Amino acid sequence: MAAIQVETIEQSKEHLSLPTTESSSTTPGKEVVSLSAVGLSYGDGKQQREILRDVHLQIVEGEFVCVLGASGSGKTSLLRMIAGYEQPTAGQIKLFGRPHLGPDRQVGVVFQHANLFPWLNVRGNVEFGLRMQGIRKVLRRERAADAIERVGLAHAAKLMPHQLSGGMKQRVAIARSMVTEPELMLMDEPFAALDAITREALQVQVRELWQQSGKTALFITHDVDEALFLGDRIIVMGGSPGGIATEMRSPLGHRTVNLSETRSANGYAKVRDQLIQLLKQES
Amino acid sequence: MNRKAVLPRIVSLAAVLLALTAWWIVTANGWVKPLFLPSPPDVWRAFTDMVTSGYKGSPLALHIWDSMYRLGAAFALALLTAVPLGILSGSNKWVQAALYPFIEFYRPLPPLAYYTVLVLWLGIEDASKIMLLFLAAFAPLYIAVVSGVKRVPSDRINGARSLGASKWKIYVHIILPSCLPEIFIGIRTAVGVAYTTLAAAEMVAAVTGIGWMVLDASKFLRSDIVFAGIIMMGLIAILIDIAIRSLERKIVPWSGKE
Ligand SMILES: Nc1ncnc2c1ncn2[C@@H]1O[C@H](COP(=O)(O)OP(=O)(O)O)[C@@H](O)[C@H]1O
Ligand SMILES: [Mg+2]
Numbered sequence: 001m002a003a004i005q006v007e008t009i010e011q012s013k014e015h016l017s018l019p020t021t022e023s024s025s026t027t028p029g030k031e032v033v034s035l036s037a038v039g040l041s042y043g044d045g046k047q048q049r050e051i052l053r054d055v056h057l058q059i060v061e062g063e064f065v066c067v068l069g070a071s072g073s074g075k076t077s078l079l080r081m082i083a084g085y086e087q088p089t090a091g092q093i094k095l096f097g098r099p100h101l102g103p104d105r106q107v108g109v110v111f112q113h114a115n116l117f118p119w120l121n122v123r124g125n126v127e128f129g130l131r132m133q134g135i136r137k138v139l140r141r142e143r144a145a146d147a148i149e150r151v152g153l154a155h156a157a158k159l160m161p162h163q164l165s166g167g168m169k170q171r172v173a174i175a176r177s178m179v180t181e182p183e184l185m186l187m188d189e190p191f192a193a194l195d196a197i198t199r200e201a202l203q204v205q206v207r208e209l210w211q212q213s214g215k216t217a218l219f220i221t222h223d224v225d226e227a228l229f230l231g232d233r234i235i236v237m238g239g240s241p242g243g244i245a246t247e248m249r250s251p252l253g254h255r256t257v258n259l260s261e262t263r264s265a266n267g268y269a270k271v272r273d274q275l276i277q278l279l280k281q282e283s
Numbered sequence: 284m285n286r287k288a289v290l291p292r293i294v295s296l297a298a299v300l301l302a303l304t305a306w307w308i309v310t311a312n313g314w315v316k317p318l319f320l321p322s323p324p325d326v327w328r329a330f331t332d333m334v335t336s337g338y339k340g341s342p343l344a345l346h347i348w349d350s351m352y353r354l355g356a357a358f359a360l361a362l363l364t365a366v367p368l369g370i371l372s373g374s375n376k377w378v379q380a381a382l383y384p385f386i387e388f389y390r391p392l393p394p395l396a397y398y399t400v401l402v403l404w405l406g407i408e409d410a411s412k413i414m415l416l417f418l419a420a421f422a423p424l425y426i427a428v429v430s431g432v433k434r435v436p437s438d439r440i441n442g443a444r445s446l447g448a449s450k451w452k453i454y455v456h457i458i459l460p461s462c463l464p465e466i467f468i469g470i471r472t473a474v475g476v477a478y479t480t481l482a483a484a485e486m487v488a489a490v491t492g493i494g495w496m497v498l499d500a501s502k503f504l505r506s507d508i509v510f511a512g513i514i515m516m517g518l519i520a521i522l523i524d525i526a527i528r529s530l531e532r533k534i535v536p537w538s539g540k541e
Contacts, residue, residue, distance in 0.1 A: 105447030118537040129446035
């Protein structure tokens with residue numbers, strides 16, 4: 001059982017006192033994502049609605065950042081801009097130090113709804129990215145089989161998406177993105193529609209995959225526990241038009257093996273309450 | 284198959300048997316003249332005659348083959364043109380804007396109205412017949428493909444691009460397979476429309492084909508052959524539809540289950 005020792009206090013923008021551990025403060029790595037003064041409006045003319053304003057965000061290599069916010073706070077919009085699906089209407093986005101032009105295979109995306117290709121079986125879905133890159137069939141098979149096994153679906157490799165449960169679909173979606181080894185993984189509430197048990201199993205899996213790969217991840221959620229369990233940094237969105245209200249280092253970040261251990265860690269209840277208060281203020 | 288699926292089939296079968304029996308009783312008792320309604324045995328005899336000695340110099344199989352050839356050639360042409368043009372139109376509004384007026388104009392026209400023009404242009408041989416059937420099949424197929432392309436979820440395309448698919452690969456690997464369910468709907472409508480046009484196509488300068496056979500026999504008031512021909516045409520249409528549907532189940536097993 002991990003007893004979290006509350007040693008230092010890191011101050012957030014809002015001067016909240018959040019207990020944190022000595023975060024294994026590695027020297028800041030390469031900048032993977034950089035948003036400066038980014039804004040987004042949908043529609044034009046009279047229909048125009050400003051969704052996000054003045055968003056600044058830097059993510060460095062190897063970080064696991066969770067974005068927490070009430071529904072409608074612009075989390076998906078933020079992710080879609082980073083994925084290259086929407087262009088910001090203000091400010092600038094840089095990925096890997098370069099201006100961001102559009103969807104890119106260095107940026108993997110897992111959608112809230114698995115978004116699998118219905119005409120391909122599990123293996124075909126997972127192989128898709130490798131096939132687009134022109135990787136040889138033998139190698140493709142091998143890498144896909146490995147990815148499928150890592151998400152625990154070896155027995156289901158030949159099933160079609162319509163034959164899978166919600167949890168299985170999300171596993172396939174994760175494997176499909178991971179197999180091409182993108183530098184940055186974006187995940188938009190991938191487990192929101194799943195039951196608690198499946199969700200917990202997948203959270204553990206995502207964390208393991210992330211730790212093994214050493215890549216960078218941005219994970220959107222509206223679930224405080226999920227954010228505290230997965231993220232080493234938690235970003236809270238809110239306001240109208242939306243933006244980043246505050247951010248904090250997770251006090252627990254990757255120190256517990258599962259959610260129930262996270263929950264029973266020292267200081268957990270307090271941090272959780274503070275986050276929930278923040279969310280309430282912002283929505 | 285469970286009982287719920289079997290029961291309607293039994294009802295269908297019973298209704299058909301009932302109609303056949305009624306036909307039999309009405310004709311066997313001489314309640315209607317054979318010219319208006321030939322008896323089942325007469326029709327059967329006309330059919331076996333055609334099987335053994337053909338019709339007007341050509342064996343029955345040749346009549347069926349010629350019709351199927353015209354239909355098949357027209358349909359293959361429609362598939363080869365309507366699918367790429369439909370995909371292009373569905374993803375590029377300029378292409379669609381350029382093509383739509385023509386399709387919207389000719390689609391509602393009765394095929395016979397422009398058939399003579401086609402004959403003038405392409406001659407009285409198979410070419411004009413195939414062209415007529417092609418035009419009949421093209422419009423519904425094209426329209427189905429366009430609507431299929433427009434219904435491809437944009438995040439499916441986004442997701443594929445994030446996985447490294449280039450613009451051209453998106454067409455082949457995402458848009459085309461995404462449209463397959465709509466393409467099949469288009470195929471079934473197209474084949475149906477082309478098939479109903481078949482008799483019209485074989486009205487002019489033909490000496491073979493089941494459509495021509497029925498038309499020719501009606502000139503000589505051979506109701507028995509007309510009936511045998513019509514029943515045959517109906518059964519062939521059902522067989523074609525069954526074939527397309529089983530192909531559909533095989534190729535797009537996810538259709539309607541997304
Ligand atoms: N394509 C769009 N066009 C117009 N408004 C949109 C679009 N997408 C999202 N919105 C609006 O933007 C706001 C934020 O949405 P979203 O980013 O999906 O929030 P979240 O993911 O946090 O629930 C919502 O009010 C939503 O209605
Ligand atoms: Mg969302």
